[in-house]
Amino acid sequence: MTTTDTTTRFQLAEKDLPTAWYNALPDLPEPLQPPLHPGTREPVGPADLAPLFPMPLIEQEMTQAPWIDIPGPVLDILRLWRPTPLVRARRLEQALGTPARIYYKDESVSPAGSHKPNTAVAQAYYNAQAGTKRLSTETGAGQWGSALAFACAQFDLECKVYMVRASYEQKPYRRVLMETWGASVVASPVDDPNHPGSLGTAISDAVRDAATRDDTHYSLGSVLNHVLLHQTVIGLEAKEQLALAGEERPDVVVGSCGGGSNLGGIALPFMNDTRVRLVAFEPSSCPTLTSGKFEYDFGDTAGMTPLLPMYTLGHDFVPPSIHAGGLRYHGDSPIISSLVKTRRMEAVACPQSKTFEAAVQFARTEGKIPAPETGHAIRGVIDEALAAKEAGEERVILFNYSGHGFLDLAAYDDYNHGRLADE
Numbered sequence: 001m002t003t004t005d006t007t008t009r010f011q012l013a014e015k016d017l018p019t020a021w022y023n024a025l026p027d028l029p030e031p032l033q034p035p036l037h038p039g040t041r042e043p044v045g046p047a048d049l050a051p052l053f054p055m056p057l058i059e060q061e062m063t064q065a066p067w068i069d070i071p072g073p074v075l076d077i078l079r080l081w082r083p084t085p086l087v088r089a090r091r092l093e094q095a096l097g098t099p100a101r102i103y104y105k106d107e108s109v110s111p112a113g114s115h116k117p118n119t120a121v122a123q124a125y126y127n128a129q130a131g132t133k134r135l136s137t138e139t140g141a142g143q144w145g146s147a148l149a150f151a152c153a154q155f156d157l158e159c160k161v162y163m164v165r166a167s168y169e170q171k172p173y174r175r176v177l178m179e180t181w182g183a184s185v186v187a188s189p190v191d192d193p194n195h196p197g198s199l200g201t202a203i204s205d206a207v208r209d210a211a212t213r214d215d216t217h218y219s220l221g222s223v224l225n226h227v228l229l230h231q232t233v234i235g236l237e238a239k240e241q242l243a244l245a246g247e248e249r250p251d252v253v254v255g256s257c258g259g260g261s262n263l264g265g266i267a268l269p270f271m272n273d274t275r276v277r278l279v280a281f282e283p284s285s286c287p288t289l290t291s292g293k294f295e296y297d298f299g300d301t302a303g304m305t306p307l308l309p310m311y312t313l314g315h316d317f318v319p320p321s322i323h324a325g326g327l328r329y330h331g332d333s334p335i336i337s338s339l340v341k342t343r344r345m346e347a348v349a350c351p352q353s354k355t356f357e358a359a360v361q362f363a364r365t366e367g368k369i370p371a372p373e374t375g376h377a378i379r380g381v382i383d384e385a386l387a388a389k390e391a392g393e394e395r396v397i398l399f400n401y402s403g404h405g406f407l408d409l410a411a412y413d414d415y416n417h418g419r420l421a422d423e
């Protein structure tokens with residue numbers, strides 16, 4: 001790479017949109033343990049999951065096929081914003097005085113402003129194909145609910161969103177997005193108006209809705225294998241774009257981790273190259289990977305979902321209400337959990353104030369204002385870049401810019417005026 005090269009954005013043509021998803025399941029260091037039935041504790045079969053999901057998604061949960069073709073109607077919708085740009089964060093590098101080269105994959109350019117529509121569109125498509133009329137789901141701060149509301153609008157599906165009550169009351173703008181895309185939104189838990197709610201209670205409400213209505217399936221925005229599968233378009237594109245930038249490979253791939261979908265999306269396509277380090281960043285107030293136990297646990301508070309083998313803080317854990325709402329989940333993706341357990345992936349927890357400090361430095365150098373969740377990845381990137389400076393090494397750092405922070409400005413206001421508390 002010559003020192004006079006100032007290229008900043010590495011763009012793929014529309015025709016270079018990946019046409020297949022990468023399936024990590026056959027390549028994992030250890031095979032995943034199966035999900036267990038919540039009643040019998042026996043491995044669940046496809047028939048157990050059929051009240052909740054259409055068959056193609058159930059198959060994607062378990063398949064050993066290395067690649068899965070992306071259906072044409074899904075590609076047509078992804079083309080509204082994909083391929084997304086890969087950007088070299090030159091101005092952040094200069095501010096840090098680091099010899100590291102920092103690249104970010106900009107998933108904030110989607111209609112809902114995050115990576116989440118990548119799977120929402122695929123899930124809505126397979127449900128529409130199977131004759132589902134209505135989808136139920138949960139949402140924390142509203143990122144996933146807004147992605148699914150957009151996707152349902154594309155396929156004329158009804159969308160019912162159970163939104164964590166604390167966010168429903170404090171963060172109206174994502175509810176407005178969801179309603180504008182045609183979804184109906186209620187506060188969760190529905191049967192206890194004094195409870196602030198959590199992702200766990202909202203999942204219970206949404207699963208109960210789908211399990212008790214014939215016309216309705218359930219949709220989950222993270223954690224499950226098929227969700228990470230759909231997100232691999234991110235890493236597949238990034239690989240091509242790094243090649244355009246003249247990079248052989250990243251030395252380290254970084255993502256924030258709530259349920260593991262944006263991290264899996266960018267990291268899994270690099271998993272087979274053991275020279276590439278993979279690192280998860282999570283909040284120290286909800287430290288699932290760094291302080292949780294690896295064991296079978298429910299995905300929801302009421303214990304209605306199958307038991308998944310994962311790092312968990314316990315299904316009744318109610319995390320403190322930090323601004324990065326998308327990272328407040330007691331469990332984690334079985335794929336990500338397995339990678340951490342086998343030490344293929346590292347995990348780091350950081351306090352909220354440090355993530356906002358990093359997010360603000362990014363905003364003042366690169367210009368873009370990140371989602372508080374994304375701020376966790378940026379904290380990790382800055383620490384990696386400073387370590388590279390310390391070591392005098394030219395590391396190549398790739399991270400997932402999972403979403404923008406335009407609907408999280410109250411959080412920035414708190415940070416800017418010294419009102420942001422660490423747990």
Ligand SMILES: *Cc1c(COP(=O)(O)O)cnc(C)c1O
Nearest residue numbers: 222258259260261262326373403
């Ligand atoms: C939901 C969300 C996350 C966390 O979810 P993952 O499934 O771990 O990716 C991170 N960033 C943004 C912007 C989100 O909306």
